[in-house]
Amino acid sequence: MFATVSKRFSGMQLIAGGFFLIILIGTLLLMLPWAARPGESTSFLSALFTATSATCVTGLIVVDTFSHWTLFGQVVILCLIQIGGLGFITIGITVSMLLRKKIGLKERGLIQESFNVIELRGMVRLTKRVILGTLFFELAGAAVLAACFIPQMGLLQGAYYGIFHSVSAFCNAGFDLMGRDAPFSSLTAYYNQPVVVITVMLLIIVGGIGFIVWSDLYDHGLSFRKYSLHTKIVVSSTLILVFGGALVFYFIEGGRLFAGMRMPDKILSALFCSVTPRTAGFNTTDVAALSDGGKLVTVILMFIGGAPGSTAGGVKVTSMVVLFIYIKANLTRTVGYNVFGRRLEDEALRKASAVFCTNLTLASAAAVFLCGLQNFNGMDALVEVFSAISTVGMTAGLTTQLNTASRIVVILLMYLGRVGSLSFAMSFTDKKKIAHVMQPAEKINIG
Numbered sequence: 001m002f003a004t005v006s007k008r009f010s011g012m013q014l015i016a017g018g019f020f021l022i023i024l025i026g027t028l029l030l031m032l033p034w035a036a037r038p039g040e041s042t043s044f045l046s047a048l049f050t051a052t053s054a055t056c057v058t059g060l061i062v063v064d065t066f067s068h069w070t071l072f073g074q075v076v077i078l079c080l081i082q083i084g085g086l087g088f089i090t091i092g093i094t095v096s097m098l099l100r101k102k103i104g105l106k107e108r109g110l111i112q113e114s115f116n117v118i119e120l121r122g123m124v125r126l127t128k129r130v131i132l133g134t135l136f137f138e139l140a141g142a143a144v145l146a147a148c149f150i151p152q153m154g155l156l157q158g159a160y161y162g163i164f165h166s167v168s169a170f171c172n173a174g175f176d177l178m179g180r181d182a183p184f185s186s187l188t189a190y191y192n193q194p195v196v197v198i199t200v201m202l203l204i205i206v207g208g209i210g211f212i213v214w215s216d217l218y219d220h221g222l223s224f225r226k227y228s229l230h231t232k233i234v235v236s237s238t239l240i241l242v243f244g245g246a247l248v249f250y251f252i253e254g255g256r257l258f259a260g261m262r263m264p265d266k267i268l269s270a271l272f273c274s275v276t277p278r279t280a281g282f283n284t285t286d287v288a289a290l291s292d293g294g295k296l297v298t299v300i301l302m303f304i305g306g307a308p309g310s311t312a313g314g315v316k317v318t319s320m321v322v323l324f325i326y327i328k329a330n331l332t333r334t335v336g337y338n339v340f341g342r343r344l345e346d347e348a349l350r351k352a353s354a355v356f357c358t359n360l361t362l363a364s365a366a367a368v369f370l371c372g373l374q375n376f377n378g379m380d381a382l383v384e385v386f387s388a389i390s391t392v393g394m395t396a397g398l399t400t401q402l403n404t405a406s407r408i409v410v411i412l413l414m415y416l417g418r419v420g421s422l423s424f425a426m427s428f429t430d431k432k433k434i435a436h437v438m439q440p441a442e443k444i445n446i447g
Contacts, residue, residue, distance in 0.1 A: 014089075015087075015089065015419060016419045018088050018089070019055060019056070019084075019088070019415065019418060019419055020415070022055050022080065022083060022084070022088060023048070023051050023052050023055045023056075023415070024051075026047075026050075026051030026054065026055055026076060026077075026080045027044070027047045027048045027051040028047075029051075029076045030042060030047040030050055030051055030069075030073055030076055030077075031044065031047045032072075034070060034072055035069060035070060035072055035073035035076065036068055036069060036070060036073060037067070037068060037069065037070055040063075040067075040068050042063075042068070045404060045407055045408075046062050046063060048411060049061075049062050049407055049410070049411055050062070050063070050077065051080060052411045052414050052415055053175075053393070053414055054077045054080035054081050054084060054173065054175065055080045055081075055083065055084040055418070056084055056313075056391050056414040056415060056417060056418035057081060057084045057085050057171045057172050057173040057174075057311055057313075057391055057418065058173070058174065058281065058313075058387070058388065058391040058392065058393045058414045058417070058418075059168075059173050059174020059175055059280070059281030059282075059391075059392065059393020059394075060281070060384075060387060060388060060393050060395060060399050060410065060414065061175070061184075061399060062399055062400055062402070062407070064179035064183040064184055065077065065175055065176065065177055065179060066176075066177045066178065066179030066180050066183075067179045067183050074164070074177065077175060078163075078164055078167060078168075078175075081167060081168055081171050081173040081175060082167055082171065084171065084173070084418065085134075085167075085170065085171025085172070085173065085207070085311040086130065086131075086134060086171075086311075090127060090130060090131070093127055094127060094131050097124070097127070097128075103123075103124050108123040108124070126211065126212075126215055129211070129214065129215050129218065130211045130214070133211070133214050134170070137170055137203065137206055137207070138163075138166050138167050138170050138203075139166075141162075141165075141166035141169065141170060141199055141200075141202075141203045142159075142162040142163045142165075142166035142167075143162065144162075144195065144199045145161070145162035145165055145166055145196065145199055145200075146158050146159045146161070146162025146163070147162075148162075148193065148195055148196050148199075149161045149162055150162075161177055164176075164177055165177070165200070166203060168282075169199075169200045169203035169204050169207070169280060169282065170203045170204075170206065170207040170311065171207060171311045172204055172207050172208055172279050172280045172281070172306065172310075172311045172312045172313070172391070173280070173281065173311075173393065174186075174276075174280050174281020174282050174392070174393030174394070175281075175393075176282065184400075186282050186283045186284070187200065187282050187283065187284045188283065188284055188285065188286065190284060191261075191265060191268070191269055191272075191284035191285060192261075192262070192265045192268070194264075194268060197268050197272055197284060198268075200272075200280075200282060201271065201272060201275045201276075204275055204276065204278075204280040204282075205238065205242070205275060207306075207310060207311040207312065208238075208278060208279065208280075208305075208306030208307060208310050208311065208312035209234055209235070209238055209306065209307050209310060210234060210306070210307035210308060210309040210310035210312075211309050211310065212228075212230060212231070212307075212308070212309045213230070213231045213234050213235065213307060213310075216228055216230075216231040217231070229339070229340055229342050230308075230318065232340050233317070233318055233321050233339065233340070234307040234317055234318065237317040237318075237320070237321055238307070238317065241274070241278065241301065241304065241317070242271070242274050242275055243274075244274075245273070245274030245275075245277075245297065245301055246267075246270040246271045246273070246274040247270070248274075248297055249269075249270040249273040249274055249294060249297065250266060250267065250270040252291060252293045252294050252297065253269075253270070253273070253285075253290065253291060253294050254266055254270075256291050256294075257269075257285055257286070257289055257290055257291070257294065258270070258285070268284075269284055269285055272284045272285075273285065273290075273294070273298070274301065276392075276394065277298050277301035277302045277392055277394060278301050278302070278304060278305055278306050278312060278314065278392075279302060279305045279306055279312045279313045279314055279390050279391050279392040279393075280392070280393065281387070281392050281393020281394050282393075283394060287383070287394050287395060287396055287397075288380075288395075288396045288397040290396075292379050295379050295380075295382075295383055295396065296379070298383060298394065299382050299383055299386045302314065302383075302386045302387055302390040302392045302394065303315060303359070303360070303363070303386050303390060304316075304317060304320050305317070305390050305391075305392075312391070313389075313390045313391030313392065313417045313418065314359075314390040314391075314392075315352075315355050315356050315359050315390075316355070318348075318352070319351075319352035319355050319356055320352075320356075321339070322337070322344060322348050322349055322352040323349075323352050323353065323356060325337045325338070325339050325344065326349050337349065355420075359389055359390075359417075362389055362413065362416065363382075363385045363386050363389050363413070364385075366385040366388075366389070366409050366410075366413055367381045367382050367384075367385045369406075369409055370384065370385065370398075370402075370406055370409065373403070373405060373406060374401070374402070374403060374406060376398055376401075377396075379396075380396035380397070380398055381398065383395065383396040383398075384396065384398045384399065384410065385410070385413060388410045388413035388414045388417060389413040389414070389416060389417040390417055391414060391417045391418050
């Protein structure tokens with residue numbers, strides 16, 4: 001099936017078109033009468049927004065997931081989250097393997113494109129590990145969360161809540177059903193329950209470090225020296241961002257948003273505030289109540305995001321590390337861009353710069369649009385647009401206030417954030433023959 005379609009379309013075009021088709025199907029399913037609770041009506045734009053947010057594992061919502069959607073609607077959203085998190089290519093290839101169909105070169109190329117892997121070999125083995133790893137982590141997370149929810153909600157509902165929130169957290173989606181207590185409350189009622197908070201954080205981190213890193217960790221255990229350069233960069237930068245971000249949040253919000261909390265709860269809240277922007281969308285504290293400093297740190301973490309080939313969004317930690325290494329090399333007048341005893345290729349710098357500039361330009365333009373159109377606070381608008389394009393799902397309270405034009409802008413940002421803004425743009429030129437002609441060089445003044 002994939003081989004036939006890919007003869008007419010490039011891998012990038014197939015991925016972009018596939019996500020669009022899944023969003024459209026999800027929208028139609030959510031518009032069915034039995035998808036919404038009695039007395040609740042769902043417009044096309046609201047269904048489209050929700051389907052896009054779920055498929056693009058974002059988490060921004062215009063209606064409360066528990067209050068508005070029936071069990072059928074919630075299951076549709078959960079399925080869209082799982083498809084969006086793993087990628088429909090992965091699921092399609094898995095079905096083919098279960099049917100014992102041969103996985104040819106075309107299919108392997110699609111897996112490579114979907115996981116953003118450099119080498120073509122080992123794609124079938126990687127797919128198996130992704131599926132088995134996903135099942136293991138989601139089931140383990142569901143079991144722990146269900147054990148916490150069952151005493152409060154009963155067996156069936158507690159188990160269902162455990163599964164829903166485990167899948168949502170692992171896929172970095174940010175959808176929740178806590179509207180049963182208070183609409184749009186996310187996990188704020190559990191800020192002082194370490195088992196729930198730590199389980200969700202671990203699921204977010206595991207889902208966000210990427211499938212390639214999983215495979216490397218599985219093969220080499222705790223032997224850091226044996227890891228690939230990609231894994232070394234992802235693991236080290238993730239640790240720095242998680243604990244460094246938590247430290248910043250603790251000092252900024254310790255006497256503000258966290259005031260009145262016990263010391264362990266402050267530490268737990270600071271850690272969660274550092275983890276969830278990359279790129280999960282859950283919150284244990286009120287995002288709208290963050291200080292401007294806290295919101296700015298949140299925007300920076302959202303913009304960075306997780307690792308390539310993961311369920312997370314953002315420009316990716318590898319892009320930021322490459323740019324920082326480039327800056328360091330220029331400041332110290334070092335030849336080459338070196339890290340962990342290896343030299344990075346120029347192509348990595350070109351791609352990282354393009355992704356950085358593209359996402360920053362799109363988000364900035366969207367923020368200006370939202371402020372000009374609806375007169376939103378500038379910092380709150382930045383939280384909204386960076387949350388959308390980085391597929392995070394955190395909001396300063398603007399999502400439910402968006403008018404039609406603003407919703408369309410946010411929908412486009414979520415879609416581009418999941419597909420990849422640079423990949424989407426390149427999909428239109430992927431098969432065009434571009435003449436590589438060297439133009440005459442001329443110097444310009446910089447800095």
